[in-house]
Amino acid sequence: xxxxxxxxEPGVPQIVITREFDAPRELLFRASTDPDLLVxxxxxxxxxxxVDRFDLRDGGTWRYQLWEADGTDHAFHGVxxxxxxxxxxxxxxxxxxxxxxxxxxxxxxxxxxxxxxLTHNIVYQSVEDRDLDLxxxxxxxxxxxxxxxxxxxxxxxxxxx
Amino acid sequence: xxxxxxxxEPGVPQIVITREFDAPRELLFRASTDPDLLVxxxxxxxxxxxVDRFDLRDGGTWRYQLWEADGTDHAFHGVxxxxxxxxxxxxxxxxxxxxxxxxxxxxxxxxxxxxxxLTHNIVYQSVEDRDLDLxxxxxxxxxxxxxxxxxxxxxxxxxxx
Numbered sequence: 001x002x003x004x005x006x007x008x009e010p011g012v013p014q015i016v017i018t019r020e021f022d023a024p025r026e027l028l029f030r031a032s033t034d035p036d037l038l039v040x041x042x043x044x045x046x047x048x049x050x051v052d053r054f055d056l057r058d059g060g061t062w063r064y065q066l067w068e069a070d071g072t073d074h075a076f077h078g079v080x081x082x083x084x085x086x087x088x089x090x091x092x093x094x095x096x097x098x099x100x101x102x103x104x105x106x107x108x109x110x111x112x113x114x115x116x117x118l119t120h121n122i123v124y125q126s127v128e129d130r131d132l133d134l135x136x137x138x139x140x141x142x143x144x145x146x147x148x149x150x151x152x153x154x155x156x157x158x159x160x161x
Numbered sequence: 162x163x164x165x166x167x168x169x170e171p172g173v174p175q176i177v178i179t180r181e182f183d184a185p186r187e188l189l190f191r192a193s194t195d196p197d198l199l200v201x202x203x204x205x206x207x208x209x210x211x212v213d214r215f216d217l218r219d220g221g222t223w224r225y226q227l228w229e230a231d232g233t234d235h236a237f238h239g240v241x242x243x244x245x246x247x248x249x250x251x252x253x254x255x256x257x258x259x260x261x262x263x264x265x266x267x268x269x270x271x272x273x274x275x276x277x278x279l280t281h282n283i284v285y286q287s288v289e290d291r292d293l294d295l296x297x298x299x300x301x302x303x304x305x306x307x308x309x310x311x312x313x314x315x316x317x318x319x320x321x322x
Binding site for chain 1: 172244249253255260263282287
């Protein structure tokens, strides 16, 4: 299984996460945009995810929730910018309860050597805002999700190719 | 007249523009959000500006055009994130004809020593994207607009205070 690369440079309001997948590009796009597939890999360990809306079009809005075992929820929402496609997905990201703090995610799917490099590029309004997200377990949490995505792709690929 | 400070650090996908104004905070907010006032200061030298829409609310969209003397237009649009107020305005920014390139503007109005520090904080998806905006005349163009804003505030302040 490939490993996840996580970059957060000092003084730069950005996080870049990359991971190589041995799966069709269209399938990786689908796993990143179909709510029924997203909930199978995106949630951090121990949390479950529900998607309220995921209106995948230029100007469309999305919202999802992460649920702890005790019923506590964490909600997130944002807006798609530009028509989402395997060439890229740009969306804003807000944590509900933290008004004024907005980040912007650009997801790309780059063919290289017969595999697909998935890149999550996240920019924040400031380094301070970025550092709020850089909790100690973030890198491990992202790797966990990417491993779940890898497993999901392996299950889907045989019927999708 | 105060001067405009312009910061674009190497390797950081961000531009920060600051300018101090001797005007009421609410008036500076209004000059930044009322289309009838915006068109009086925001356009670069030699261009005129029209506002198609400026739906100033959380999730509202905006669009404006800059017109050259020969009738050529340049159009821009985006989405407000969070409820715009004198505490801050967050909006995304897209240049029409450049899909996939989105920047995010955070405008704040900070009281300091009886004056207001206006800050335009712009973050881009990458340093390469930021550098596309860093044309040689950008700093002079921004200073020109901020000087027009200063003049507008001086005209408005007597009736607004």
